[in-house]
Amino acid sequence: MKKRKEKITCFCENVIEAEFPEKVDLVVDPHVEEEILNGTFMAVKCPHCGKILKLEYPVRIIDRNRGIDIFLIPEYERAPYLTGKVVYNVGKRVVIGFPELLDKITVLRNGLDDRVVEIIKYHFMQKAGPELDIKIYFQNIENDKLVFHIHGLKEDEIGITHVSLSFYRRISETLEKDVDSEPYREILTPPYISANKIYIGGPTN
Numbered sequence: 001m002k003k004r005k006e007k008i009t010c011f012c013e014n015v016i017e018a019e020f021p022e023k024v025d026l027v028v029d030p031h032v033e034e035e036i037l038n039g040t041f042m043a044v045k046c047p048h049c050g051k052i053l054k055l056e057y058p059v060r061i062i063d064r065n066r067g068i069d070i071f072l073i074p075e076y077e078r079a080p081y082l083t084g085k086v087v088y089n090v091g092k093r094v095v096i097g098f099p100e101l102l103d104k105i106t107v108l109r110n111g112l113d114d115r116v117v118e119i120i121k122y123h124f125m126q127k128a129g130p131e132l133d134i135k136i137y138f139q140n141i142e143n144d145k146l147v148f149h150i151h152g153l154k155e156d157e158i159g160i161t162h163v164s165l166s167f168y169r170r171i172s173e174t175l176e177k178d179v180d181s182e183p184y185r186e187i188l189t190p191p192y193i194s195a196n197k198i199y200i201g202g203p204t205n
C-alpha cells in the first residue's frame with residue numbers, strides 16, 4: 001500500500017501524524033473494503049481528546065479480480081476537479097466524497113451496472129425537481145427491488161425508495177441506444193459517471 005503522511009490538527013489543537021493510502025488493492029488489503037462499508041476508512045482517533053476525525057484524501061482503489069478501479073476525489077475538491085483546476089491520474093471511475101465511494105462500492109458488490117444505477121438516480125432527481133438538492137445512494141437489493149436512500153427531500157429525513165429489477169433491466173437494455181443523447185451522455189461520460197453532474201448543488205450553492 002503506497003502511503004502519504006499527513007499532519008492533522010484536531011479540534012482540541014492536538015497535532016496528529018497519520019498515514020493514509022494513496023493506492024489500495026482490495027485483493028491485497030480486503031479490510032479496506034470493510035472500512036469503507038462501515039465508515040472507518042481514513043478515520044483517525046485523536047489520542048488527546050478521543051474525537052474521531054473523518055478525513056478525505058485522494059486515493060485510488062483497485063481490485064483486479066472484480067475489475068474495480070475507482071479514484072476518490074475529496075468532497076472539498078469537487079468544484080476544482082469538475083472545472084479542471086485540479087487534475088489527477090484517475091482510473092476507470094471517479095467518485096467525489098465518501099458517500100459516493102460507498103455507493104459505488106455497494107453497487108459493484110451487488111453485481112449491478114453503475115451506469116444504469118446513475119440513470120435511475122437521474123430519473124428521481126428529475127422527479128424531485130432541480131430546486132431540491134437531493135442526493136441518492138444505492139443501499140441493497142431486497143425482494144427483487146433496488147433500495148435507494150434519498151437525502152434532501154425533507155430536512156433531517158432520509159427517504160427510502162424501491163425500484164424493481166425489471167425497471168433496472170429495461171434501462172439496461174436501452175442504454176447503448178440512449179448513450180449518445182443528452183443527458184445520458186453527460187451522466188455516462190467516464191471517468192466521473194454520476195447523476196450528480198446534472199444537478200450540482202441546489203439554487204443556494
Ligand SMILES: [Zn+2]
Nearest residue numbers: 010012046049
Ligand atoms: Zn483532539
